[in-house]
Amino acid sequence: MKDRGNLSMVILVDAMGGDNAPDAVIRGAVKAASEVKAEICLVGNEEIINKKVKEFYGKDKISEISSNIKIHNCLEVISMEDTPTVAIKHKKDSSMVVRF
Numbered sequence: 804m805k806d807r808g809n810l811s812m813v814i815l816v817d818a819m820g821g822d823n824a825p826d827a828v829i830r831g832a833v834k835a836a837s838e839v840k841a842e843i844c845l846v847g848n849e850e851i852i853n854k855k856v857k858e859f860y861g862k863d864k865i866s867e868i869s870s871n872i873k874i875h876n877c878l879e880v881i882s883m884e885d886t887p888t889v890a891i892k893h894k895k896d897s898s899m900v901v902r903f
Contacts (some may be wrong), residue, residue, distance in 0.1 A: 806887065811841075811843045812840075812841040812842070813841065813843075813844055814835075814839070814841050814842070814843050814844065815844050815846055815875075816828060816831075816832060816845050816846065816876060817833075817844055817846055817847065817898045817899060818845040818847030818848075818852055818874075818898060819846075819847040819848060819851075819877070819880050819897075819898045820898060820899060824847075824885075825847060825851060825852055825855055826855060826859075827844060828845065828847075829845070829855050829856065829859065831858065832845055832865075832872055833860070833865075833868055833869065833872070834870070835871035836871050836872050837869070841871065841901070842871050842872075842873060843869075843871060843872045843873070844872075844873045844874070844875050845865070845872065845873070845874050845875070846874075846875045846876055846877055846901060847874070847875075847898045848876065848877060848878060848880070849874045849876035852865060852874055853865065853874075856868065857878040875901065877896050877897055877898045877901050878896050879894040879895070879896045880894075880897055880898070881894055881897045881898075881899050882898075891895040891897075
């Protein structure tokens with residue numbers, strides 16, 4: 804098992820899902836990081852997430868903001884136009900489908 808120090812819980816968050824994603828998700832994760840004793844794992848496109856981190860906080864990586872926020876990189880996105888069953892079958896590297 805991965806060493807998480809004294810953090811025993813991992814909160815997985817779909818960074819690319821939602822009406823205001825990834826902006827609202829990133830801001831929410833940063834706020835929560837100081838309030839919870841857990842590792843927060845943003846699941847989504849690492850490049851997009853880190854560009855937003857640079858825009859919002861002036862940091863190159865989200866780990867520079869908080870040591871308990873990580874990113875699990877996924878390169879595919881399921882869009883509103885995708886048929887759910889087809890997308891789940893064919894977009895295995897999307898934030899909605901990836902499993903740890």
